[in-house]
Amino acid sequence: MNAPLAADLLDVRGVSKAFRSTKAVDDVSFAVREGEVFGLLGPNGAGKSTLIRIMLDIYRPDAGSVLVFGHPMERADLDRIGYLPEERGLYKKRRVIQVLRYLGQLKGLTAQGATESADRWLARLGMQEYRDSKVQTLSKGNQQKIQLIGTLLGDPPLLVWDEPFSGLDPVNANQVRDLLLELRDAGTTVILSTHLMSQAEAICDRVGLVHGGRLVICGPTEEVRVSHGGPQATLEQAFLTVVGA
């Protein structure tokens, strides 16, 4: 596991969490460096979402601690993190711009600032025509893009996206992938949680593989792939080798 560095934007230290008798996260430690795309990988039910909730202080860990921006999570840090949860939805009967303005205001923007930021990102993702549409009239893919825009309002330096590609068609998935890389190039740190190993392999600078609540591998993507799978192996094959499946 990585030792915390000065440039670490997020530092997870020995975190555990159990629900009733089920241990969802078991003694997990890793760090995310500033400006990288970190992939939190693993099958469904591995404990990724619970780990993210602990990182964002939505859940309190039974043991361990989390440092964000070099310190324990503070109220102001919420405004610097854009979070796309796996379980996500929107106010279906409200208009797109109303929802985005509300989410922006919750991030500390003024109503005008939130509207301007929303308009900019709607334009960037080609969604201007839906600005005044009711959310429930949008396709599932477009609703998901609106949710992604909701995380970008105010240009936070840290993005945590949980399964951002689920429900997207290939065209939209590529668009989101390009956006993600563009953000990274602009200096934004991204934590990407996904069970799609191929996507992670193509995007992530480093990955952590979660299985049964434990972090079983963590390191640069290429290094993990080669050292655990072999020169010709895919990241998915490396993961399967590690878990013995």
Added chain:
Amino acid sequence: MRSRPQGRRVATVARREFVATVSRPGYIATLLLLPLLMALIAVLPAIAVALAGGTSEIVGLKPPGEISLIGVVDLTARGVVDDAQIAWHNADQEAADAEERQLPGSEEVLGDKLPEFLKDKQLTDRRDYGGFDEHWRIALQRYADVDVAREAVRSGEASAVYVLDADWMETAHVTALLPERGAMSRALYPGKVAVARMVRKSLAARFVTDDAVLERLVRVMETTDETVVATEGEDAEDDGPNGLDEGIAMILPVLFASFFSLSIFVASGYLLDGIGEEKENRVLEVLLASLTPEELLLGKMIGLGGAGLLQTSVLLVLGLIPMLAMGALSLGVATIAGMALCAALGYAEYASVMAASGAVAGNRQEGRQISAVFTLTASSPMFVLPVFLAAPDGAVSVFLSLFPPTAPMAMTMRLGLGDVPLWHVAVAVVGMAAAAWLSWRVGSRVFRVGILMTGARPPLRQIWAWIRTA
């Protein structure tokens, strides 16, 4: 991260919740339709009367200003009915009609002058106005036998005929010939009274020679002026002869008070439904990326409390105006302010736990089932309303008004019923404030963890663990 909720974020949530709720069609419909319904209920009797063609149709008598004929058949062996007294009655009615007479109020003790058999409580019956009042004019007529009387009723000549049966002296049994079933009980009462008065005077005329006594014998209490005499420590207030019955006057402040308590349930219901809806829509975790659970909960409590308060206030004002206009309410500003404070504290007391109920429930239906426990607890004083009415300062009333879970409604009811010792109010307010704080501590912790739970509702042991560790 344990920090105080930020006012700006809380205000943003509160504003959004308020606007979203008050712009819902269901909310607007309730706000508009309920007062309309209340108004309709209020005017329905008048509409029914109007549709039926006026008051006279309802009571089976002729319209005000016209004379209704009431017959009498005397089958008694002794011949009780005296034609002179029938004439007296008719002359009396005509005179009253012509003068639109307001009969003087008086009460006279007849004492020993009154024959024993006339010492009947009916003599002092307030309703003994001889068939005369501001509406009805009753003329009496004797019919020779029952067949003629029947024909008179059938033809519509007589509104009713009362037959003194042969054994009337022994049994006081009278047969009424009526144009329709049930008419007497709801309709022809003025006619019955007129006949009774005439018969009474016929009998009395045989024994009482003093005209003044005879006059008082038949008109004991034509009108009554009511004066409320202040007891020690109270201000005298004269309700006057048009004041409402004591029972109604007593229960109206309680109904008024229950309006305040209603706001607790209305607002809490919105809170419960709102959380259930967001849980179903999966919006909550999106919000928790920007807010602490405490900020979200507080914002919801304020915004939805405001929506509930607005709705209740509209109903309250609409209910208050007619009550004040009727003179049925004499609540002071301090009393109304006290009721409002109890309602606000009651909402603060219950909102957090209601929100927690919504958070741990799998869906809205389950949330309502869980919250029913709290709703029943809060409204339990209404179940013992008679106890409050009978003894507002009794042990049960005092206990319920000081016990924090029941205090919001119970203290409001007591305030409506009369003077409450200041220290009772102070204890109740402190108790409710403490309970609200405790409720917030417990409710927000359960809310924090339960809000993202899906699937089956966690057992109580698990919820207790959240309260201790969240």
